[in-house]
Amino acid sequence: MKTLKYIFAILFLSATFVSCSDDDENTPAEINPVEGLNMIYEIPATDHTVQIYSEKQNLEVGYNEISIRIKDMASDKYVANAAPSWMPMMHMETMEHSAPHSMLTNTEESTVYKGHVVFQMASNDTEYWEMILNYSLNGQQKEETLRVSVSQPADGLTKTQVFMGTDDTRYVLAYVNPKEPKVAVNDLQAVLYKMESMMSFPMVENYKITVDPRMPGMGNHSSPNNEDLTYTTATKMYDGKLSLTMTGYWKINLKLMNSSGETLKGEDVTEANPESSLYFELEF
Numbered sequence: 001m002k003t004l005k006y007i008f009a010i011l012f013l014s015a016t017f018v019s020c021s022d023d024d025e026n027t028p029a030e031i032n033p034v035e036g037l038n039m040i041y042e043i044p045a046t047d048h049t050v051q052i053y054s055e056k057q058n059l060e061v062g063y064n065e066i067s068i069r070i071k072d073m074a075s076d077k078y079v080a081n082a083a084p085s086w087m088p089m090m091h092m093e094t095m096e097h098s099a100p101h102s103m104l105t106n107t108e109e110s111t112v113y114k115g116h117v118v119f120q121m122a123s124n125d126t127e128y129w130e131m132i133l134n135y136s137l138n139g140q141q142k143e144e145t146l147r148v149s150v151s152q153p154a155d156g157l158t159k160t161q162v163f164m165g166t167d168d169t170r171y172v173l174a175y176v177n178p179k180e181p182k183v184a185v186n187d188l189q190a191v192l193y194k195m196e197s198m199m200s201f202p203m204v205e206n207y208k209i210t211v212d213p214r215m216p217g218m219g220n221h222s223s224p225n226n227e228d229l230t231y232t233t234a235t236k237m238y239d240g241k242l243s244l245t246m247t248g249y250w251k252i253n254l255k256l257m258n259s260s261g262e263t264l265k266g267e268d269v270t271e272a273n274p275e276s277s278l279y280f281e282l283e284f
């Protein structure tokens with residue numbers, strides 16, 4: 001009975017406290033820096049916890065935008081000087097390899113470290129992905145290894161291609177935007193990496209990717225006002241324009257060209273050749 005009384009007292013006090021702060025009109029509305037994101041993993045450690053967020057419900061093959069927060073339990077605050085780095089690793093039956101990934105930066109929100117990973121393949125019963133995280137907390141270097149699951153996108157459409165170029169280099173090309181395509185001229189965005197080794201995937205700059213969207217279900221018609229993808233230093237991505245004149249299934253035929261204008265992968269769409277071997281698929 002005594003315990004119950006205490007609980008009531010605490011409840012009453014906290015209710016009072018909440019209503020007090022609600023009444024205070026000078027208190028600015030608290031901005032949630034991970035608003036709209038899903039916390040897909042949380043790694044509990046003795047004195048802190050690492051939280052991993054995505055726009056999606058889970059990690060998928062292709063381009064994944066990921067946000068990481070580290071909460072110091074002692075101060076109950078998210079840490080702004082953790083300087084984290086990460087390394088995705090896939091453990092396959094016969095080998096191990098990494099995946100293309102950006103650096104983690106906290107330029108928009110000091111306590112949210114953002115970056116992206118392009119997973120080339122899904123995990124399965126015997127082959128799995130791990131994310132190795134390194135960061136500093138209260139002057140100490142920490143490392144956590146988290147097993148993550150990576151699935152094929154539910155829509156089954158191709159938005160990522162791993163391929164060998166005519167220069168005998170293996171490339172990874174992944175679709176980034178538009179996330180919600182519209183009947184309009186959309187901002188098209190993609191990332192391009194090359195595979196230097198099993199562990200190293202440097203970003204490829206200053207190449208060009210031609211864009212030729214077609215509707216195979218409707219006589220393979222195209223659309224006007226597309227713009228080829230070119231590298232933008234500010235975004236560290238390839239930016240172009242994708243014109244979609246109607247809803248339905250579109251095949252975005254692509255051709256990758258190096259800085260000397262040589263075609264490394266993909267073919268022109270002609271009467272005789274309805275599609276390129278390099279493409280993205282969209283349906284909306």
Ligand SMILES: [Cu+2]
Binds near residue numbers: 090092097121
């Ligand atoms: Cu693999």
